[in-house]
Amino acid sequence: MITSKDNPTAVKSKQWILTALLNVMEEKDFDTITVKEIAERAGLDRKTFYRHFHSKEEVLYLQLQELCQIYIEELKELPELSAYVITKSYxxxxxxxxxxxxxxxxxxLLSLVLLKFNEYLPALNNLFLDNPSYRNKPKYELMYQAGGFWNVTNRWIRDGMKESPEKMAEIVSAIMPSPIM
Known part of the structure; x- marks a missing residue:
């Protein structure tokens, strides 16, 4: 996550690199994109890329990390944490x-989403500790629920994200115990 204490120049460089990678991904397959192309598109040199990232995948993690943070912050602001509300937000x-x-x-590259999502499961879990129906769930049950949630998300994306967030919340909240993550 980019924080306010990060160097503003570093923050800008990371964002330029992310934007450059996404723009190049519009034109080429990810596997064929080079770090040199990304750096050039960002108006930076390769050293700057490697100062901030170890790989192209790590650049994508920056966006995924930001999305996870947005989700957690949105959940913190919700007046209730029902399965429907949580899922609709997601x-x-x-x-x-x-x-x-x-x-x-x-x-x-959708598998990268699951990897980042799994990193945030403990933080998501902490949001629900006050809910008695969620408290003290075994870690394997949490992972099982997260896996099902991910598979629904994956199918939705692969099908072109045609259903509305409201419709997806209805579908998921009907099959997942409340609350979910």
Whole structure:
């Protein structure tokens, strides 16, 4: 996550690199994109790229990390944490960033989303500790629920994200115990 204490120049450089990568992904398959191309498109040199990132995938993690933070902050602001409300919030954010998710899907990179999502499970879990129906759930049950949630999301993205966030919230909240993450 980019924080306010980060160097403003570094923050800008990271954002330029992310934007450059996404722009190049519009034109080429991810596997064929070079760091040199990304750096040139960002107006930076390769050293700057490697100062901030170890790989192209890590650049995409920057966007995923920001989306996870947006989701957590949105959940903190919700007056209630029902399965429907949580799920609607999640799918609304995904819909807002549909272009990004479709780029990932086109390049067979959706698995990166699950990796980043799993990193945030403990933080998401902490949001629900006050809810007695959620408290003390075994870690394997949480992972099972997260896997099902992810598979629904993955199918939705692969199908072109046609259903509205509200419809997806209805579908998921009907099959997942409340609250979910």
């Amino acid at each position: 799918f609304s954010i995904c819909a807002q960033y549909s272009h990004f998710f479709m780029l990932l899907e086109r390049n067979e």
